[in-house]
Amino acid sequence: MPxxxxxxxxxxxxxxxTDVRDAERKLDRLVVGSAPAQADDDGGRDVPAGPAxxxxxxxxxxxxxxxxxxxxxxQPADVARIVARRLGARPGRxxxxxxxxxxxxxxxxxxxxxxxxxxxxDARVRWDDDAGWLGGWVTREGTDRIAALRDAVEVLALLxxxxxxxxxxxxxxxxxxxxxxxxxxxxxxxxxxxxxxxxAKAESTTFPAEAEAFTGKAQELIARxxxxxxxxxxxxxxxxxxxxxxxxxxxPYAGAKALLVQEVAAANRCESVWSDDLGFATVLGFPxxxxxxxxxxxxxxxxxxxxxxxxxxxxxxxxRRTKAYDEAFLHxxxxxxxxxxxxxxxxxxxxxxxxxxxxxxxxxxxxxxxAVRERMDILFPGVTRARLTVRDAEGWQSGTSxxxxxxxxxxxxxxxxxxxxx
Numbered sequence: 001m002p003x004x005x006x007x008x009x010x011x012x013x014x015x016x017x018t019d020v021r022d023a024e025r026k027l028d029r030l031v032v033g034s035a036p037a038q039a040d041d042d043g044g045r046d047v048p049a050g051p052a053x054x055x056x057x058x059x060x061x062x063x064x065x066x067x068x069x070x071x072x073x074x075q076p077a078d079v080a081r082i083v084a085r086r087l088g089a090r091p092g093r094x095x096x097x098x099x100x101x102x103x104x105x106x107x108x109x110x111x112x113x114x115x116x117x118x119x120x121x122d123a124r125v126r127w128d129d130d131a132g133w134l135g136g137w138v139t140r141e142g143t144d145r146i147a148a149l150r151d152a153v154e155v156l157a158l159l160x161x162x163x164x165x166x167x168x169x170x171x172x173x174x175x176x177x178x179x180x181x182x183x184x185x186x187x188x189x190x191x192x193x194x195x196x197x198x199x200a201k202a203e204s205t206t207f208p209a210e211a212e213a214f215t216g217k218a219q220e221l222i223a224r225x226x227x228x229x230x231x232x233x234x235x236x237x238x239x240x241x242x243x244x245x246x247x248x249x250x251x252p253y254a255g256a257k258a259l260l261v262q263e264v265a266a267a268n269r270c271e272s273v274w275s276d277d278l279g280f281a282t283v284l285g286f287p288x289x290x291x292x293x294x295x296x297x298x299x300x301x302x303x304x305x306x307x308x309x310x311x312x313x314x315x316x317x318x319x320r321r322t323k324a325y326d327e328a329f330l331h332x333x334x335x336x337x338x339x340x341x342x343x344x345x346x347x348x349x350x351x352x353x354x355x356x357x358x359x360x361x362x363x364x365x366x367x368x369x370x371a372v373r374e375r376m377d378i379l380f381p382g383v384t385r386a387r388l389t390v391r392d393a394e395g396w397q398s399g400t401s402x403x404x405x406x407x408x409x410x411x412x413x414x415x416x417x418x419x420x421x422x
Contacts, residue, residue, distance in 0.1 A: 004057035008153070015157045030054055030149050051145075052131035058152050059130045062098035063105060065159040070171035072164040076117040078246060078280070082162065083155055085250055085279045090141060091151045097137060098155075099123045101130075110172040165275070166282060166379040168244035191225040192291065199299035203306075211303055212340065215296075219341045222268065222292040223348035227365075229288045231356065234364045242368075242375040245290050246280040247297060252323075254279070256330035260304065263338025264296045267345050269369060271376045273383055284376050286368060296341070304333045 011030050014023040032051075066079055076099050084092025100123040103110070126140070127133040138148050195218045202214035233239040249257040258274040261281040265272040270285030270293055283293050308329045353361050376383070 004053040005061070007054060008057055008061055008156070011153045012156045012160065015153050016161070027146075027150055027153065030153070031146055054149075055132070055134040056130040058149075058156075059098070059101055059133050061156055062095070062152065062159075063102045065156055066095070066098050066102050069159065069162060071167075072162075073167040074162065074165060075169075075171070075246070076114065076121060076123065078165070079159070080121050081248060081250075081280070082278060083158060086158060087151070087154055090143070091155050093141070094137065094148070094151050095155050095159075096121050096123045097126070097133065100125050101133075106172055108173070111169070113169065114172060165278070166244065168246070168282070168379075191221055192295070195221050195225075195292075195295060199295060203299055203302045215300065215303070215337070216340060216344055218299075219267065219296065219344040220348060222296070223345040224352070226268065226286075226288055226292065227348060227352045227361070229286070230364050230368055231361070233286075234367075240286050240288075242284055242286055242372045243290065244282050244284045244375075244379070245294060246282050247294065248279060249274060249276075249281050250279045253327055253330050256327055256334060257281075257301065259331060260300060260334040260337070261293075261297055263334050264293050264300065264341065267338060267341035268292045268296070269345075269365070269372065271372055273376070273380050282379075284379070285372050300337060304330055304337075307333060 007026075007030055011023070011026040014026040017023065066076075069079060079099065080092055080096055083095045099118060099121065103115075103118055103123065104125050127136045134145070134148055134152070138145055141148070198214045198218040198221070202211040202218070205211050205214070229240075247261050249255075249261065254276060258272075258276070258281050261283065262272040262274070265283045265285070268285065268289045270283050270289050272281050272283050274281045283290060285293065308326055311329055312325070349361075349365070
């Protein structure tokens with residue numbers, strides 16, 4: 001009889017193939033767990049390994065599969081997101097168990113950002129021994145062993161086929177990638193605390209003009225903070241280097257979400273590349289700017305969604321939802337908000353140039369922009385541009401109005417260029 005690893009290998013290969021009946025047969029064999037006999041503790045008679053051997057082998061294989069992804073640029077949050085995106089929420093939670101087991105097996109300390117991602121995913125070892133992990137999973141999920149085995153094999157098949165992505169930060173034990181600090185999580189900056197407070201007010205108000213005022217003030221504070229950091233870093237012994245973060249752009253309206261990321265990134269001296277097939281946009285920039293992009297994007301997505309729902313209720317014909325209207329609304333919102341954010345950044349630049357002298361400020365900004373662009377050219381040498389076409393004029397006008405009530409005059413819906421990889 002084949003051993004547990006051989007059974008798993010056969011099941012994964014079958015799931016990745018096209019013969020559905022063969023895949024079902026291989027999965028059935030996993031359920032039985034027909035592994036070879038093993039010697040008992042006394043070294044005497046043999047006892048059957050059974051399903052427990054399959055479960056322990058599955059966990060080992062899952063841990064090995066996720067661990068192979070770390071040098072290929074993937075991070076824990078990326079893995080959990082892609083599994084949930086392609087296979088569903090339950091397999092997404094299953095791979096989190098593998099991430100927890102991988103972390104427990106790490107021989108030494110890991111970067112703080114790595115543990116922060118695992119904490120956000122609630123990745124914890126909840127089992128006493130590897131042979132019992134799947135049984136505990138079945139109980140927690142309220143499912144059965146057959147479904148759990150199918151999920152595990154499908155996750156293994158998906159992980160085996162994932163392509164390499166840009167290495168944004170070195171994984172545990174990794175070398176050669178750019179180390180970025182402060183790109184995630186609270187920075188301890190009072191300015192960013194004020195920004196968070198302003199954005200929370202923008203999200204909570206039902207008055208679009210008030211939300212725009214709060215958001216504009218937040219961008220103004222962010223821009224000033226970024227300039228101050230740039231000037232300090234220009235004379236530091238060990239200045240910050242450009243790094244990157246990934247921001248989800250899952251359906252629905254993935255293109256509109258990617259456009260919002262790009263607009264916010266551009267207003268904060270960052271570059272954005274959309275990987276549509278993988279469901280995220282990669283934003284490259286300096287640490288303070290990356291944190292600003294994440295803060296603003298999260299808030300603006302909430303604001304845009306709320307404004308879109310209000311727009312549906314206000315549109316002609318009532319609240320009936322159409323994909324073309326929603327997409328046009330979100331495209332217009334992103335475009336107009338991008339203009340407003342860039343205007344706030346430009347105003348801050350002009351004020352800083354007057355205060356510190358253009359001859360000091362402009363070379364610093366030029367050097368940082370050049371460093372970000374160089375990083376993008378290294379990580380994404382084959383980047384292309386796509387165009388997102390807007391097909392609903394009413395949605396475009398409503399989205400523009402939601403982003404800027406002071407400008408109600410509509411224009412013909414344009415197509416928007418978007419940097420991305422296909």
